[in-house]
Amino acid sequence: MRITWSKFVLTVGYLFLYFPLICIVIYSFNESRFVTVWSGFSLKWYKALMSNPIMLRATVTSLKIACISATISVVLGTIAAIVITRFSRFRGKSLFVGTVTAPLVMPEVVMGLSLLMLFVGMEKHFGWPSGGGTTTVIIAHITLTLSYVTMVVQARLQDLDKSVEEAALDLGASPLKVFFVITLPMISPSIVVGWLLAFALSLDDVVIASFVAGPGSTTLPMIVFSSLRFGITPEVNALATILMTVLSIGAIISAVCIYKKKKQMDLI
Amino acid sequence: MYRIEELIISWFRDLVKKITGKHLLISVPSIWTAIFFICPCLILVKISFSDSLIASPPYTSIIDMISEYTLQIRLNLGNYLVLFTDEMYLRGFTTSILIAGASTVCCLIIGFPMAYAIARSSEKYRSILLMLVLLPFWTSFLIRVYAWIMLLSPCGFINTLLMKFHLINSPLQLMNNSYAACIGIIYAYLPFMIFPLYSAIEKMDYSLIEAAYDLGSSPIRAFFSIVVPLAAPGVYAGSALVFVPAIGEFVIPELLGGAQTLTIGRLVWNEFFGNMSWPTAAALSIILLIFVVIPTIFTQKQKEISLLTKE
Numbered sequence: 001m002r003i004t005w006s007k008f009v010l011t012v013g014y015l016f017l018y019f020p021l022i023c024i025v026i027y028s029f030n031e032s033r034f035v036t037v038w039s040g041f042s043l044k045w046y047k048a049l050m051s052n053p054i055m056l057r058a059t060v061t062s063l064k065i066a067c068i069s070a071t072i073s074v075v076l077g078t079i080a081a082i083v084i085t086r087f088s089r090f091r092g093k094s095l096f097v098g099t100v101t102a103p104l105v106m107p108e109v110v111m112g113l114s115l116l117m118l119f120v121g122m123e124k125h126f127g128w129p130s131g132g133g134t135t136t137v138i139i140a141h142i143t144l145t146l147s148y149v150t151m152v153v154q155a156r157l158q159d160l161d162k163s164v165e166e167a168a169l170d171l172g173a174s175p176l177k178v179f180f181v182i183t184l185p186m187i188s189p190s191i192v193v194g195w196l197l198a199f200a201l202s203l204d205d206v207v208i209a210s211f212v213a214g215p216g217s218t219t220l221p222m223i224v225f226s227s228l229r230f231g232i233t234p235e236v237n238a239l240a241t242i243l244m245t246v247l248s249i250g251a252i253i254s255a256v257c258i259y260k261k262k263k264q265m266d267l268i
Numbered sequence: 269m270y271r272i273e274e275l276i277i278s279w280f281r282d283l284v285k286k287i288t289g290k291h292l293l294i295s296v297p298s299i300w301t302a303i304f305f306i307c308p309c310l311i312l313v314k315i316s317f318s319d320s321l322i323a324s325p326p327y328t329s330i331i332d333m334i335s336e337y338t339l340q341i342r343l344n345l346g347n348y349l350v351l352f353t354d355e356m357y358l359r360g361f362t363t364s365i366l367i368a369g370a371s372t373v374c375c376l377i378i379g380f381p382m383a384y385a386i387a388r389s390s391e392k393y394r395s396i397l398l399m400l401v402l403l404p405f406w407t408s409f410l411i412r413v414y415a416w417i418m419l420l421s422p423c424g425f426i427n428t429l430l431m432k433f434h435l436i437n438s439p440l441q442l443m444n445n446s447y448a449a450c451i452g453i454i455y456a457y458l459p460f461m462i463f464p465l466y467s468a469i470e471k472m473d474y475s476l477i478e479a480a481y482d483l484g485s486s487p488i489r490a491f492f493s494i495v496v497p498l499a500a501p502g503v504y505a506g507s508a509l510v511f512v513p514a515i516g517e518f519v520i521p522e523l524l525g526g527a528q529t530l531t532i533g534r535l536v537w538n539e540f541f542g543n544m545s546w547p548t549a550a551a552l553s554i555i556l557l558i559f560v561v562i563p564t565i566f567t568q569k570q571k572e573i574s575l576l577t578k579e
Contacts, residue, residue, distance in 0.1 A: 006385035020415030080297040107516025114308030240411040
């Protein structure tokens with residue numbers, strides 16, 4: 001009795017989660033412009049997408065921004081996580097934790113607006129960052145993703161057995177060596193997850209980028225967003241399918257990696 | 269002269285020696301958040317008290333040296349007063365709270381049975397089921413909203429299906445209302461509800477429920493007197509995780525809600541991009557931040573209380 005109940009709940013729940021996405025994938029192969037009619041299988045919209053120079057340029061810009069901001073964010077986030085988990089109480093620690101994690105709850109609109117105001121002020125007083133460009137978007141995305149990376153890495157650091165690090169320190173290794181030889185390999189799965197999360201968040205963000213992006217740095221989500229305001233465009237279907245495939249493959253690979261790593265750790 | 273220079277150099281050396289790796293590690297993220305998080309917030313507060321101006325940047329300074337010895341700080345409270353007197357803004361606040369609240373409750377209604385079912389499924393499938401909950405979260409946010417445009421729009425999937433089976437003659441207005449915005453928010457933030465609920469339910473001791481059954485309790489009573497209190501931390505955490513981003517949401521109400529679903533997020537956007545009124549946008553942002561901070565503090569308190577009672 002209960003088994004059928006839970007099966008029913010899960011079926012309905014997962015249908016709710018996946019049905020809309022499956023619809024997108026199916027209709028990206030539709031010959032017709034309209035959702036109403038199915039007029040045969042075609043790769044027309046993929047071709048249209050590939051020959052759209054604005055879309056392609058925006059994709060390159062977005063990927064560049066996502067790569068750079070995720071990488072810097074992972075470095076800063078790992079440092080912040082180490083400070084939070086490994087350092088004993090220091091003056092202003094709660095302020096440190098608060099400011100690092102606060103962007104998690106900050107509404108995107110507020111974050112975009114306040115960062116833009118900062119950039120305008122900075123440009124007026126220091127002449128930097130002048131004229132927009134991708135720098136402002138990268139800085140904004142690092143600030144946004146830093147807290148997510150910190151949370152992910154911090155969770156792993158807390159679970160870690162501290163005695164291994166302590167043993168290395170007792171045996172005369174320098175703290176720097178302990179970090180690179182002991183800690184880093186142990187937290188590497190969470191660093192990969194943090195990087196992927198930061199990458200996905202950056203690739204996803206439309207609101208903050210709309211506020212801070214300069215004239216020459218329109219990102220892919222900004223273009224998708226403005227085309228969605230005019231309703232359904234089948235090109236977006238094709239783009240969505242490609243993005244979904246890439247991102248879910250990434251997610252699955254990272255999940256498998258973590259699973260394997262965990263098994264390895266268990267064996268040790 | 270020579271001695272003083274030497275003194276300065278040795279003092280500087282001491283200072284450098286005192287700055288250990290620890291200080292450097294703390295300072296790197298701190299400097300980043302100070303410049304790019306705390307500074308913008310302070311600027312936001314400052315601008316919310318200034319006057320609108322047709323210039324670049326379009327606001328007046330609130331601190332002026334009006335003579336050699338007088339520093340004048342002028343706070344314009346008008347930006348805030350307008351928000352609480354103009355009906356449009358007041359409606360914006362209530363719309364935001366209602367949509368965020370309704371979405372949170374719906375997420376709880378959908379998410380609780382799902383989390384419970386996942387937690388009670390056999391261990392083999394559990395991680396796969398959780399992964400499946402998370403997977404849509406990895407696909408682009410805009411795409412998930414777009415999926416609902418495709419389903420709900422007048423020539424979208426649902427209307428087409430209903431017309432084909434002659435259940436309706438003209439397309440229903442499913443999109444461009446606050447219900448559509450709610451559906452979009454529920455769909456986008458459901459994983460945030462399921463995960464904390466799952467981790468709370470998973471820790472639960474099932475023998476307690478069996479004991480309740482043995483003592484003659486009905487399933488419904490067992491659920492409300494055992495499962496719900498034990499899952500309470502998950503309920504609080506999940507509700508905050510849905511409510512907090514939902515209240516400041518811009519993209520979903522903009523794309524699915526239509527013109528009349530004006531949430532705070534959209535008002536900030538319109539004030540900034542439409543009216544070019546930076547001070548009003550800043551004041552609205554501050555109000556929005558207050559709406560976000562209150563539930564966050566509340567859940568933090570709940571977490572502390574539950575930790576204390578456990579001890």
